[in-house]
Amino acid sequence: MKEIQEYEKDIASIRTIMERSAKFISLSGLSGVLAGIYALTGATIAYFTIHYPISPINYRTYSLQTPEALSKLVLIATLVLIASITTGLWLSSKKAKKHGLKLWTATSKRLLFNMAIPLVAGGIFILIMLYTGHFGLAAPACLIFYGLALIQGSINTFDEIRYLGFCEIILGLISASLPGFGLIFWTIGFGVLHIIYGAIMYNKYDK
Amino acid sequence: MKNPFDNLDKVLEHRIRLQIMSVLVTNDGFEFSALKEMLNVTDGNLASHIKALEREKYISISKSFVDRKPNTKYKITERGRNAFKKHLDALEAVVKQQK
Numbered sequence: 001m002k003e004i005q006e007y008e009k010d011i012a013s014i015r016t017i018m019e020r021s022a023k024f025i026s027l028s029g030l031s032g033v034l035a036g037i038y039a040l041t042g043a044t045i046a047y048f049t050i051h052y053p054i055s056p057i058n059y060r061t062y063s064l065q066t067p068e069a070l071s072k073l074v075l076i077a078t079l080v081l082i083a084s085i086t087t088g089l090w091l092s093s094k095k096a097k098k099h100g101l102k103l104w105t106a107t108s109k110r111l112l113f114n115m116a117i118p119l120v121a122g123g124i125f126i127l128i129m130l131y132t133g134h135f136g137l138a139a140p141a142c143l144i145f146y147g148l149a150l151i152q153g154s155i156n157t158f159d160e161i162r163y164l165g166f167c168e169i170i171l172g173l174i175s176a177s178l179p180g181f182g183l184i185f186w187t188i189g190f191g192v193l194h195i196i197y198g199a200i201m202y203n204k205y206d207k
Numbered sequence: 208m209k210n211p212f213d214n215l216d217k218v219l220e221h222r223i224r225l226q227i228m229s230v231l232v233t234n235d236g237f238e239f240s241a242l243k244e245m246l247n248v249t250d251g252n253l254a255s256h257i258k259a260l261e262r263e264k265y266i267s268i269s270k271s272f273v274d275r276k277p278n279t280k281y282k283i284t285e286r287g288r289n290a291f292k293k294h295l296d297a298l299e300a301v302v303k304q305q306k
Contacts (some may be wrong), residue, residue: 004305007298014295017229021237021245106234106241187251 023159024108026101029206032198035084039190042080046073046183070130077142080190095206111156118148139182142152142187143172158205164197211304214297216290218263223248224256228291231266231283239279257281265290 019025042105049072095104122145126138168189175185208232219225226246230237237245260266265287283291284286 004302007301010222011295011298011302013222013230017226017245018233021230021235102244105244106237159215 020047020101021107022156024105024111025205026092026096026099026103026108027089027157027201028095029198029200029204030076031088031091032194032201034087034091035080036088036191036196036198038080039194040081040187040192041161042076042175042185043183043191047115048071050053050183070135074130092176107156111153113173114156115153118145118152121145122148134177136182140176141187142186143168143175146189147172158201160197160201160204166191167193173203210301214293214300216294216297218265219290219294221256221259223252224260225294227253227256227260228265228283228287231261231281232288232291234281236269236280239281242281251306258288259300263287263290 023206037204043098050069088104096103122141123144126141127136129135129141147165147170149169150161154160156166171185171189171193175182175189219228223246227242230242230245236306239253239257241249242286246253257266263286267282267284269282271278271280
């Protein structure tokens with residue numbers, strides 16, 4: 001018969017293994033903050049492309065008609081996305097190494113796969129909208145599909161991601177009912193919320 | 208009062224077996240290599256414990272080919288899930304009794 005401490009250790013080991021196998025815990029909070037900063041930078045450049053010299057909180061009365069402005073916006077959004085993913089992968093692999101874990105595990109693969117479903121569906125949907133000239137709802141659609149991806153992904157990583165997902169969806173729906181203010185909502189959703197959440201996650205898990 | 212030690216599952220008293228069951232109870236299907244990485248054990252060690260769990264019909268094995276390489280996936284059976292739950296309850300009872 002084993003010592004009583006051994007049974008306590010058995011219970012503790014069940015808990016850590018369950019947690020470690022079901023949840024990807026190497027997600028870096030700092031990468032969230034940086035993704036937010038990239039989004040803010042991108043939004044500022046976008047503002048000078050389409051809004052300037054109108055104040056950013058004013059309703060944009062003329063719509064996006066020139067193809068150059070549109071392709072410039074798509075380019076900015078793509079660059080922000082690539083920079084955020086690269087930073088996220090880099091900082092998360094550093095965090096995984098620090099904890100003696102691997103970045104590419106069955107859990108992280110499942111996390112990526114689960115998030116990719118709403119993201120790819122949303123991405124194609126937005127491209128179709130842009131192609132068919134429905135520019136007004138592109139920014140809200142980004143926020144809503146991203147929010148759905150976060151809620152889906154939260155099953156395999158920190159629970160807090162779920163609340164970020166809810167915030168993005170609510171913001172997306174408000175934005176959809178206020179066409180013309182897409183850029184400002186996009187900036188809050190991808191810039192400000194990422195910085196706030198990244199900072200909370202950093203304080204809670206990375207310190 | 209009944210001794211809670213009697214309810215402990217002899218097969219699951221070994222910690223690595225318990226850990227294998229913990230992974231499989233939360234995840235629907237896990238590969239050998241992923242399991243090995245998760246638990247930080249050697250091939251031989253893991254294989255022998257998997258065999259023990261398989262003998263009790265606590266886990267089932269499905270073999271397939273992915274990119275022409277053999278791919279073995281383990282799943283928990285209903286019997287295994289019940290045994291794991293019973294063992295966990297017994298562990299809790301044992302620890303509680305001692306306090």
